[in-house]
Amino acid sequence: MEGLSKALARYIVSVRYEDLPEVVIAFTKLCILDYFGSAISGAPTKPVQMMDAMVRDMGGNPQAAVVTGGSTSVMNAAFVNGAASHISELDDIHKASIIHAATVVIPAALAVGEWKGRSGKELIEAVVAGYEVCYRIGEAVSPSHYYYWHNTATCGTFGAAAAAAKLLGLNEEQMVEALGSAGTQAAGLWEFIEDGAMSKQLHPGKAAMNGVISALLAAKGFTGAKKILEGRRGFFNAMSEDYDVSKITDGLGKQHKIMENSFKVHASCRHTHHAMDLAIELKKERDIQPDEVESITVNTYQVAINITDNEEPDTVYAAKFSLQYCTALALVTGEGGLDQFTEEALWDETIRAVMKKVHVASVPEIDRAYPEKWGARLVVKLRSGEEIVKETDFPKGDPENPVSEADLVRKFMRMAGQTEGIHPKDFSEKVLELEHIDDVRQLMAPFAALEPMAE
């Protein structure tokens, strides 16, 4: 029987921009834009600055830009840009494989793409292929793998290798070798979560870098295990209790799994998003004033209540896990991004007054539909006696309730807004016209020109 790496390799080589449906191209550009928002907002944070300082000590040829400013080697750039995009907790997520693909696939693709002067179209091909490969591998080892292993890191390594290899123009045989080297470098244990350690950022950085190493070595003729996934002593057997080979091959080349990607639009726990969506929708429809409100009821599933029923959040972090606070914040401000979750907003009297009027409860009909549907019902009673009811089955950003391009551009503008030297509007327009860019260097030029931040 043909090996799984061979099947994946053939798929990766076969991906062509010209064959991609327009909707896939448009969606992939949004994934890339969304990646940049997370990466730019993560660049100044401590873990990323430490990783950046470390690779600056090492040095490297100026081949690829880093979001922390300046240029370094392809390996180093993948490392830093991978870490940067996985700290603001707003990067994309694939529910079935539990992988944040952007944070590993896109930095690998950007670094190689810039180094080799590839076009925007080629970048899109590489990202589509990279997402497909890691989503499939993640689904194949779910759910057991996830108990010990950080799928974004382990499975993500294959996705990064696929994207890097695609942009290096490797052939099928070389692609198989690259996947072999990727799998034998795959690592990333969940143990760090016990201490809230910075491994969270190290993992995607290393996965992106290891994927790049795998592709660069394969381009030189370096060999790896040809059946790294299904082999007797390979990735599946070593790192999962159960695995489903069909997840790799079923429909391969006939679908575009990147379309299953979920975006996060609010900077809070996912279990607060449904109610925030509804409150923001209401705020847009009619500008209800805080003192018009008599009471607000949020009905949802039990898991959301377990995790986010908090009447008195006293830190910004806790506020992001308070369904009461998040609902009030959304209704008062009409937004829920990084700019809204501030120390000032936490103690804002108007928001706090509305928060006191919010009551949350689980109801059977919504609870039964979970986890297929992450639903909520919002009931706003006004002093006038009027009662407004709104419902949703899926938080915004899920494939079943897609965000608009405008929403994601707005999210990007908020996340990228604070970096000197980056003009968010120009930059987002460039990403959304990526297919017209001849050379990824043009896209990365603003970062290359940035002064590195002080440590």
Added chain:
Amino acid sequence: MEGLSKALARYIVSVRYEDLPEVVIAFTKLCILDYFGSAISGAPTKPVQMMDAMVRDMGGNPQAAVVTGGSTSVMNAAFVNGAASHISELDDIHKASIIHAATVVIPAALAVGEWKGRSGKELIEAVVAGYEVCYRIGEAVSPSHYYYWHNTATCGTFGAAAAAAKLLGLNEEQMVEALGSAGTQAAGLWEFIEDGAMSKQLHPGKAAMNGVISALLAAKGFTGAKKILEGRRGFFNAMSEDYDVSKITDGLGKQHKIMENSFKVHASCRHTHHAMDLAIELKKERDIQPDEVESITVNTYQVAINITDNEEPDTVYAAKFSLQYCTALALVTGEGGLDQFTEEALWDETIRAVMKKVHVASVPEIDRAYPEKWGARLVVKLRSGEEIVKETDFPKGDPENPVSEADLVRKFMRMAGQTEGIHPKDFSEKVLELEHIDDVRQLMAPFAALEPMAE
């Protein structure tokens, strides 16, 4: 209860050259010399040259020399020098943990030591600590870990991190973080063996590099899991069926496990070494001529027969796994190093004539003692009617049958002899006087000055 990382960290910090017994210092220098022999002989090989070319493309500040010639970043140097020393199949081995420690610990130590201008004494401390840490972790996860995982790579990452962290002068807390980052990067699957893929060299190179990354990041304040070994979602639970925590702590700081290291003196399968030792000993005692020999019998344990009973080897590789050939080669040449296992020697008429007279067989009394003893009995019958009998319980290089310094220097001279710009005699003398070297740069200068080999 105190975490295992904390206990290891305290030990690593506590290692002081002044406290090391002379015999440990002398032995550690031999480990380092032996490392260089393997690294120098591996430098021109294809996989190493590919890895070298890859990091040359990337570039890096000239911080540390590579055995392939020139200088590069600490990370890159650890990568290339780790790979180079694991290809000639003559690097050291620890039986209980199944780890080749030299190939991961020493390149990490050399790279950081050179960069930071550390002394020979500090290098010795780091190597002692690095061996101790990875041997203990390897023993703790044996035997189940080894089925899927290449211990040299996975456990070796901790040893490399320990050595690098020691030379960076990290304190106990930073050392714990470094071990956390090391464990969450630990990787290396045996699947490559099915294809004889080059992952064999990638593994120690990456382990050395990942260890260095862990230490460099910890020096910047980067955090990792504090219980990466024994934690619920840590290294032990994720990567072994059974593990023995006592192997980490029992006797820690009171013994020097580097002394359990085995050296290989012959360039063939370990199961041929006992008979070769005896034949070489005989050749030294009296110069028996090939045509004096009537017959030779090798009695040994069954496993040796299973793997090395081959009357007609037809490649150099097969010759290394032929007990008949190896015994004949040793008796005719009085040696068994890399220089002896050549295409010419394979078809040498004199050696082939003696080979035909060699009979091999398992005998119960030797077989019963295996695997504690890897014994053999050599019976040489001469045409004169005289019968010479020689026996051994341990192949030379085992701790129970140590090789002499002179043997290891001779092995080094053979392995290093072919590299232009390296004067094996001067270099070995320098290593054997390592404690008098003020700065590791002096040791590495000949490599830094070497012209990089053509790809």
